[in-house]
Each structure stands twice: as C-alpha cells, then as structure tokens.
Amino acid sequence: MNDIKKAQEDVRDFWDKSPCDSSVSMESREGRAYFEGIARDRYSHQGHINQIMDWLVWDGKKVLEIGTGVGTDARNIVRRGGLYQGINVDEGSVEITKKAMEVFCVDGEVSKCSATGLCFPDASFDIVYSFGVIHHIPDAKSAVSEIARVLKPGGELLIMVYNKDSINYKFEICVLRKLFVRLLHIPGLIKLFGAMGFPEEKLRRHVEIFSANKKMSDEEWLSRNTDGPDNPYSIVYDEREIEDLLSLFEVKNDEVFYFDARHWGVLGKLLPARLVEFLGTRYGWHRVVYAVKPN
Numbered sequence: 001m002n003d004i005k006k007a008q009e010d011v012r013d014f015w016d017k018s019p020c021d022s023s024v025s026m027e028s029r030e031g032r033a034y035f036e037g038i039a040r041d042r043y044s045h046q047g048h049i050n051q052i053m054d055w056l057v058w059d060g061k062k063v064l065e066i067g068t069g070v071g072t073d074a075r076n077i078v079r080r081g082g083l084y085q086g087i088n089v090d091e092g093s094v095e096i097t098k099k100a101m102e103v104f105c106v107d108g109e110v111s112k113c114s115a116t117g118l119c120f121p122d123a124s125f126d127i128v129y130s131f132g133v134i135h136h137i138p139d140a141k142s143a144v145s146e147i148a149r150v151l152k153p154g155g156e157l158l159i160m161v162y163n164k165d166s167i168n169y170k171f172e173i174c175v176l177r178k179l180f181v182r183l184l185h186i187p188g189l190i191k192l193f194g195a196m197g198f199p200e201e202k203l204r205r206h207v208e209i210f211s212a213n214k215k216m217s218d219e220e221w222l223s224r225n226t227d228g229p230d231n232p233y234s235i236v237y238d239e240r241e242i243e244d245l246l247s248l249f250e251v252k253n254d255e256v257f258y259f260d261a262r263h264w265g266v267l268g269k270l271l272p273a274r275l276v277e278f279l280g281t282r283y284g285w286h287r288v289v290y291a292v293k294p295n
Contacts (some may be wrong), residue, residue: 007138008089008114010152010232016090018228019097020069020132034101039072048257048280049073049131052288055090058082061126064150066115066143067133068093071100074108077129084108085125089115115143123152128159132286135235136227140245148248157249162226163256164236167279172263173225174198180208184188197265205229236268242289249291256284 025037043049053073059081068074068086074097078084086108088094097110113119114129116139128147137143147157163169182206184190194200206229210216217225219235226234243251259279261268 004101004138007233008116011136011138012089014230014232015088016092017220019088019090019093019254020067020071020227021072022096026244027291029096029099030103032103035070035072035075035103037270038070039075042072044295045260045262046258046286048116048286048288050076051153052158052257052290053077053080053162055290056127056158058127062124063127063129064118064120064125066128066130066147067136068097068110071097071106071110073129073131074103074110075106077217078106078108082127085120086110087113087115087118089113094099097248115146117142118146120150122149123155124150125155129155130158134159134245135237136233138233140235144245144248148293151293155293156289157293158288159286159291160244160286162234162236163283163285164238164241165283166256166285167259167264167283168285169222169236170283173222177223177225178205185211193265197262197269202229210266219242237287239287242287246289246291249290249293253288253290255281256287258284260285 009112021038021042024041025034027034027037053076058077063077063082063084065074065077065086067082068088071086074084074086084107086097088097089112091112096112101108101110111119111169114136115133116216128151134143148286151157155290184203190200190203190207190277192201208225209224209229222236223231223234237245242254259276261271261276264271
C-alpha cells in the first residue's frame with residue numbers, strides 16, 4: 001500500500017510540473033494562440049480522438065473528464081453540448097485547464113480530485129471520459145470502482161489506455177529503444193539522431209538515467225519510455241487485461257488506433273499515409289474502450 005501511495009504522489013508531482021501537451025506550443029499561456037496551437041497539433045496527428053467522440057451523444061449529458069491536460073478535449077466536449085466537469089490529481093493541470101476555459105469563454109467546472117476517491121455523489125454523471133489517464137494511475141482498480149459509483153445506471157464510459165499489443169510496446173519499447181540507449185553512448189550519435197528528427201534533450205536524459213540505473217525493472221523501463229524519461233508510472237493493457245479491469249462494466253467496443261510515425265524520424269516521414277493508418281488500426285498505441293454500466 002505504501003508503494004502505491006508513493007507512486008501516486010510521484011504521478012501527481014510529474015503532471016503538476018508538466019501538464020499533458022503543455023510543452024507543445026511556445027506561445028504565451030495567457031492567450032488563445034497557445035491553446036489553439038496545442039489543439040491543432042493534437043487533432044492533426046490524433047484524428048481518432050474526434051472519431052471516437054462521435055461514438056457518443058454528448059448533448060445535454062453530464063460529463064466527467066478524468067485528466068484534462070490543458071483542456072483541449074474539455075472544450076471539444078462542451079462544443080458538443082456536454083455539461084462539463086473535469087478533475088485532475090494535480091494542481092498544474094487544473095489551473096491551465098481553467099485558464100483555457102476562461103480564454104475561450106467555455107462553461108464547465110474543473111477541480112483537483114483523485115480518481116481513486118472521486119468527490120461526487122453516487123450516480124452523478126451520464127458519461128465518464130478519460131483519454132490517456134487510466135494507465136498512469138497506480139491503483140487503477142480503485143479508480144474504475146469510483147467511476148462505476150459516480151456513473152448513473154446505463155451510464156457510458158469512454159477511455160483510452162496504452163495498448164500492449166502495439167508496435168510501440170512490442171518492438172519500439174521492448175526491443176529497439178533498449179538497443180538505442182546503449183548505442184547513444186557512442187560520441188556524436190545523439191547529434192546524428194537529432195539531425196534525423198529525434199529530440200536531443202530527451203535522448204540525453206534517457207542516457208543519463210540508464211547510465212545511473214542499468215538494472216532498471218521492466219516496469220520502470222516502460223514508464224520511462226512512454227511520456228518522457230522522467231515519467232514515473234505507466235502500464236499497458238491487452239484485450240483480456242482491460243476487460244478484467246472493467247469487470248464492473250459491459251464492454252461494447254474495444255479498438256486500437258494510432259501508429260505514431262514521428263517516433264521514426266525521417267523514416268516515419270517517408271511512410272505512405274495509408275500504411276500509417278493500417279498499422280494504427282492493427283497495432284496502434286491507443287486502445288480505446290467504450291463500456292456501459294449495467295442498469
């Protein structure tokens with residue numbers, strides 16, 4: 001239990017310093033250009049977000065978003081007619097989402113609250129939405145139990161978690177990056193990969209961490225190779241594992257999306273769009289699950 005508590009604190013502190021997508025735009029955080037740039041980037045290479053949002057009818061529904069990032073999907077939900085409530089475990093994401101909603105004059109509430117202890121009465125919401133957050137929660141079972149509690153009978157759950165059966169996990173993380181981090185000790189190689197489109201600062205940080213901890217566990221290696229080298233916790237799910245996690249729900253749809261060609265530098269830019277789409281729908285990094293709470 002102490003290990004879970006410590007992991008949860010590390011997760012909170014990590015996202016407090018760097019809310020999801022907050023570093024995408026270099027514009028001032030005080031204006032529309034900052035948030036518009038992030039939205040363009042998010043939906044241009046993750047177009048499946050709008051696709052999966054089309055699965056649900058949001059208009060007039062009470063919606064809880066768990067993990068708001070900088071409020072990009074929050075504004076999307078409100079535009080679709082959702083009555084919005086967002087929560088984050090960290091204060092940084094709360095504040096930047098509030099700022100986005102203020103800048104765009106968007107209605108809704110955002111508050112600091114842990115998904116493992118939701119601060120809402122039973123049967124409060126029609127929809128719970130969480131894109132890329134559940135896999136960062138060390139006590140995910142408790143979070144899912146809380147989601148089931150606050151959803152109305154027949155309420156809908158739409159989540160994205162990282163896919164264990166993906167190219168990103170099976171090949172990039174488990175094989176390619178383990179080779180890469182060893183090669184990067186060769187003088188000049190980081191500069192070379194930087195010229196090929198890979199982020200030099202992240203490569204140096206990966207080398208620094210690996211050099212200090214060469215006996216890294218599989219779990220820590222995974223975490224440090226998802227959302228940056230300092231990310232404290234991530235997990236991946238296959239179809240059976242996500243159904244087990246969502247045992248309180250009836251899973252209606254489980255699909256995969258998103259092969260991120262940007263991970264492959266220059267080579268990724270040369271891949272045909274149709275091939276990128278095909279790889280995403282077969283071996284994509286994002287496992288999207290739509291489930292319903294039984295009546």
